[in-house]
Amino acid sequence: MTESTALKSEHRTVLLRGGEVHSPADPFATAMVVEKGHVAWVGSEGAADAFAPGVDEVVDLEGALVTPAFTDAHVHTTATGLALTGLDLSSAATLAEAAALVRAHARERTADRVLTGHGWDASRWPEARPPRRDELDELTGGRPLYLTRIDVHSAVVTTAMLDLVPGVRAMDGFRDGEPLTGDAHHAVREAAYAAVSPAQRADAQRAALRRAASLGIGTVHECGGPRISSEDDFTGLLELARAEPGPRVVGYWADRDVERALALGAAGAAGDLFVDGSLGSHTACLHEPYADAPHTGTAHLDAGDVAAHVVACTEAGLQAGFHAIGDGALTAVADGLRAAAAKLGLARVRAARHRVEHAEMLTPETVAAFAEFGLTASVQPAFDAAWGGDDGMYAQRLGAGRARTLNPYAALLRAGVPLAFGSDSPVTPLDPWGTVRAAAFHRTPAHRVSVRAAFTAHTRGGWRAVGRDDAGVLVPGAPADYALWSTGALVVQAPDDRVARWSTDPRSGTPGLPDLTPGGELPRCLRTVVAGHTVFEGPNG
Missing domain, CATH: 2.30.40.10 (Urease, subunit C, domain 1)
Structure with missing residues (x-):
């Protein structure tokens, strides 16, 4: 590791x-x-x-x-710190509240060359739309602003921000009047983060690691990459963690250039190597169209690309990994692993412990493929807590029937698939006990796991995901x-709403854990x- x-x-x-x-x-x-x-x-x-x-x-x-100590298996450390120390719209309940926060932030941060912010989610707002560019221009006084949606797969920006990126209006993902996605979003994000000074970046990283430590998190898996942050951001974080006390940092670099990932000191050419996008931004790759959009999302890699990357990483002794959310993307991952195993042998592929981030829209066939190829599912139970249920964002995007199939943790465990829990912070906050609760009380009861299994996925599971079986x-x-x-009192909890309080009986022989029944104090x-x-x-x- x-x-x-x-x-x-x-x-x-x-x-x-x-x-x-x-x-x-x-x-x-x-x-x-x-x-x-x-x-x-x-x-x-x-x-x-x-x-x-x-x-x-x-x-x-x-x-x-x-x-x-907990391990958070999917973190964007600098972005987390920027949200902690800057503009965070995740608590805004309306478009008007978000606008007020943007205006106040612009007035406070007069020295910033580019304003950055995170966390808007129009699916939660009564207005059901993000702020328009002209509104943001007025709120910021015409300054550059980059403002990511909660899933970080799309963003709204000011005119001045667009003007900093030559040619962006001709790029894939630019549609006038809509949030940026695809290449346009990546180009604007690169320009926005390039304006963050090294001192600001280090301060943000310290803030994120301090927050993690204060929540009992001893290790974070940093998910960087050329389309997410920068090499300086990635190596700077690893160096800061070497120089200053704090949580361990395991770095993943999402790049198909395996030699570059090795040179940067990454544990894997993995993490957010995008096979698709996100459900919230309508960019996750589906087999069937969205319920609220006439298309099936975006595919960035196909099965051949996946196979080539798995082969290259396995031969280099490095973990491969992919960001895959939609059922179309997860099928591409499964097909790619099958092709790689046919070339290298199943045993070599399994031994490498490749991983998939998010893995939300799994089917019985892709669950079986994860088990066959020894893939670790690096998943975020807080996603279900935030967007699951028959009235949540998942149901808006997919319809209630398809939404109920998402994040099937119980099926993964039954199939023997290793789970590693994380937050994808700042997409959802660093909150390990909240994450354990979210898995144990999944909005779809059939997908619930026991508190003990969830706790294991958030402690030992993160170590196993990086090849260490002796820790956590x-x-x-x-x-x-x-x-x-x-x-409070410790109990042994069942994988549904029924809580077995017989753990005080010495015959149970099982260590107790806190009662995480929803509504109680963590x-x-x-x-x-x-x-x-x-x-x-x-x-x-």
Whole structure:
């Protein structure tokens, strides 16, 4: 695994005691010893007394829950930081509210050469439309503004922003009066992010990693690429993570140039290597037309392209990966993997642990293909929480029947497909416990998984997705990446609304997790530790 972290293994020995340690090594563990940046022992409070004389520090957990730190398997770190420190429209309930936020941001950021913002979602607004260019021109005083839709697959911009990109009006994806998509969007995004100074970029990256650490996230998978950010952004983030304490950063570079991905220090030529776009922007590639548009979206790669990339990555010893959302795109991925396996042999393809991001519109046939070819499904349960249901954006785009087939996590697990959970932040926020809740209480009950399975996908699943089977779990020998939590009573939860509260029965033999029933309070992070070093400590940590 190629990763960036400033934290070498901590050589001090620490005893944590007096809490609840979530460990398959001992379902009733209340104490843990950390030595040289790794878990050395887990067990009972009484047995911990034997370790106390030889440790450098004793931490009284005061009843806190100790779990493995979360891994967010799909993050756009700089964009997340820019949203945290700048213009974020994700909370706007109306077009008027969004307009007020844009106006206020333009007045505050007088020194910015280009204004950037994120998060509008017209499907949630009563006006059911994005802001027009003339409206944005007035709100910004005629300054350049780049404003992405919540899915980051389309954007609205000002006239001055268009004028910074020669020829954009002739590019694919430019339709006067509509949000930018395709090549036009990529060209404008490149110009907007090029105007962000290196200092602004580093500040945004720090803000994103600080937020991740404060939520018990110990590792993020950065999904960069030439059509998403820039090489300087990608390498700058990896260098910052090497130089400063914080979460581990595993970098994926979405480029068909495998040698370039290797040269940049990427763990894979993977991540958002676009086979298609998104449902919200009508650019996901479908077999049948959208319910609210007379077309089937956009295909960027076909099965032949997929096969060639998988072969090149496998032969280079690198992970391949693709962004694929629509059923048409996922069929292309499955067909491409089948062709690659025919050339290289199934065992070699499976051993490489290639991955697919989002994988929303799966069919029984593509689920079976994921299992056959050993693909990891890097998925975002918060998408269903935000856009699922019979009245949500998915139903608007696809009709309620097709919408109910999306994000079939239970079917993936039944087929033996590895799951790695993430946020796609800033598309949906960094929110690991909210992500676990979203998977356990999926809007389509048939797709729900247990809290335990969801938690595993958001901890151990992220490590397995980068080829590490020895981490993401608190057992002796594992990296000491963990978080302390203030939470209520622990329970063992079923994969639907029924919550089995028999976990206090010692015969269960299963570590408990917080009750994540919708409406309840989520656990609060007290401390996050990476490789034995504390990277976040709250007021009561």
